[in-house]
Amino acid sequence: MALTLNMTVNGKARKVTVESNALLSDVLRVNLGLTGTHVGCDTSQCGACTVHVDGVSVKSCTMLAAQADGATITTIEGLAAPDGTLHPMQAAFKEHHGLQCGFCTPGMVMSAVDLARCEPNASEEQIREWLEGNICRCTGYHNIVKAVKTGLTDMQSGGKVAAE
Amino acid sequence: MYQFEYQTPKSAADVVAALKADEDAKVVAGGMTLIPTLKQRLAMPTTLIDLRSVPELKGVREEGGTIVVGAMTTHAEVWADPTVKSKFPALSYLAGKIGDAQVRNRGTIGGSIANADPAADYPAAVLALNATIVTDSREIAADDMFTGLFETALNEGEIITEVRFPIAKRAGYAKFRHPASRYAIVGVMVAETDSGVRVGVTGAGPNAFRVPEMEQALASNFSPDAVANIKVPADDLNSDIHASAEYRAHLVTVMAKRAVEAAMG
Numbered sequence A: 001m002a003l004t005l006n007m008t009v010n011g012k013a014r015k016v017t018v019e020s021n022a023l024l025s026d027v028l029r030v031n032l033g034l035t036g037t038h039v040g041c042d043t044s045q046c047g048a049c050t051v052h053v054d055g056v057s058v059k060s061c062t063m064l065a066a067q068a069d070g071a072t073i074t075t076i077e078g079l080a081a082p083d084g085t086l087h088p089m090q091a092a093f094k095e096h097h098g099l100q101c102g103f104c105t106p107g108m109v110m111s112a113v114d115l116a117r118c119e120p121n122a123s124e125e126q127i128r129e130w131l132e133g134n135i136c137r138c139t140g141y142h143n144i145v146k147a148v149k150t151g152l153t154d155m156q157s158g159g160k161v162a163a164e
Numbered sequence B: 001m002y003q004f005e006y007q008t009p010k011s012a013a014d015v016v017a018a019l020k021a022d023e024d025a026k027v028v029a030g031g032m033t034l035i036p037t038l039k040q041r042l043a044m045p046t047t048l049i050d051l052r053s054v055p056e057l058k059g060v061r062e063e064g065g066t067i068v069v070g071a072m073t074t075h076a077e078v079w080a081d082p083t084v085k086s087k088f089p090a091l092s093y094l095a096g097k098i099g100d101a102q103v104r105n106r107g108t109i110g111g112s113i114a115n116a117d118p119a120a121d122y123p124a125a126v127l128a129l130n131a132t133i134v135t136d137s138r139e140i141a142a143d144d145m146f147t148g149l150f151e152t153a154l155n156e157g158e159i160i161t162e163v164r165f166p167i168a169k170r171a172g173y174a175k176f177r178h179p180a181s182r183y184a185i186v187g188v189m190v191a192e193t194d195s196g197v198r199v200g201v202t203g204a205g206p207n208a209f210r211v212p213e214m215e216q217a218l219a220s221n222f223s224p225d226a227v228a229n230i231k232v233p234a235d236d237l238n239s240d241i242h243a244s245a246e247y248r249a250h251l252v253t254v255m256a257k258r259a260v261e262a263a264m265g
Helices: A024-031 A088-095 A105-118 A124-133 A141-156 B012-021 B034-039 B075-080 B082-087 B089-096 B109-115 B122-128 B212-220 B224-228 B245-264
Strands: A002-009 A012-019 A050-053 A056-059 A072-074 B005-007 B026-028 B047-050 B060-062 B066-070 B132-135 B139-141 B146-148 B160-166 B170-177 B184-193 B196-202
Touching: A012 A024, A024 A050, A050 A105, A056 A105, A088 A105, A088 A141, A105 A124, A105 A141, A124 A141, B012 B047, B026 B034, B060 B082, B066 B082, B075 B082, B075 B089, B075 B109, B082 B089, B089 B122, B089 B170, B089 B184, B089 B245, B109 B122, B109 B160, B122 B146, B122 B170, B122 B184, B122 B196, B170 B245, B184 B212, B184 B245, B196 B212, B196 B245, B212 B224, B224 B245
Parallel strands: A002 A072, B005 B047, B026 B047
Antiparallel strands: A002 A012, A050 A056, A050 A072, B060 B066, B066 B160, B132 B139, B132 B160, B170 B184, B184 B196
16 A cells, blocks of 8 residues: 655655555665665664654654654754754764764664753763663764763753864 | 555544454554564554544543543653652653663553553553553453453454553552563562552563462551562463573562562652
């Protein structure tokens, strides 16, 4: 069954015609070319596919695109400013080298930005608990946690440009 | 995934009518169990009936000493709800320990209860808090709800619309969770309610159950010591690569003690 869906993706109105069983992750990557959203496990465990749907983080590999009809979606491509200035959370990941191979990074950043909504002053313990739905196969958690801590602070102070 | 039709009815009555019209249709709430099941081709519904556009299924409200949670309310919403947090901290805590943040943003209380996964958290709360499951056609008492492995008292084509939790005098939840899935290997909620002390156990058996012996002991002495020497028999408990039936039986006692501690604040 083909469905025509309307979504706002990274601030732009998008219309896609997809099968009813298409996953949101596939539609973002294949139909809309937003390949920053990664598919790691495809089983709802690793969190690499995390995007925001109507302001909350979800695993886009475990959501039908049909379920996002009418929704506002933000992917990793939608975080930075139009002039390329990184979002404070992205800048913090860069500053603290919160990545090794980088595959999990888009999901980590999207999850961390959602943490700012729920617990803007999260402790290290709360950050680690929050990131349970995101797996880093390189096991680079220490710098990820440091990055998230800095990112949360910088988001409250209005952000700063990553140290070059 | 196999092909299916997709519908978004706008009222509970329309959902029920759609289910009546097609016996191979399936309801999807948050989809946290159903979508992985579809991806593995373990289910082949003709039609997915999505509950997301039914406004009456959403939200939390307080109604004369009862917290009423709409079936489509997500775990994250229950966790963060100010009324639940202040009046019912154990319920907020339980919701905040389900799965991970992204799962809590999609998974719903109605979906969790209807699916009746033996390791799901909510069934322990339903039993311990003596909740009432309200469906499109009737009310189901907590003690009648969970009937077996992934089995409930719900009839074909019947949907949960809301869950009513009478506010307990005090309640606590403790779970020994699987470190990867965060499902309960054993989870115990202990509550002092208007209908006495109730102990709900999930994760241990094929479906959630109460432990009358612990309830009686706690009624006369609400302290961790009261349950410390009460063991449930391992005979009917689950055994898998994560924990043997004997270990689960042991964990029921340990989690019950911790739940009492939590309830005592």
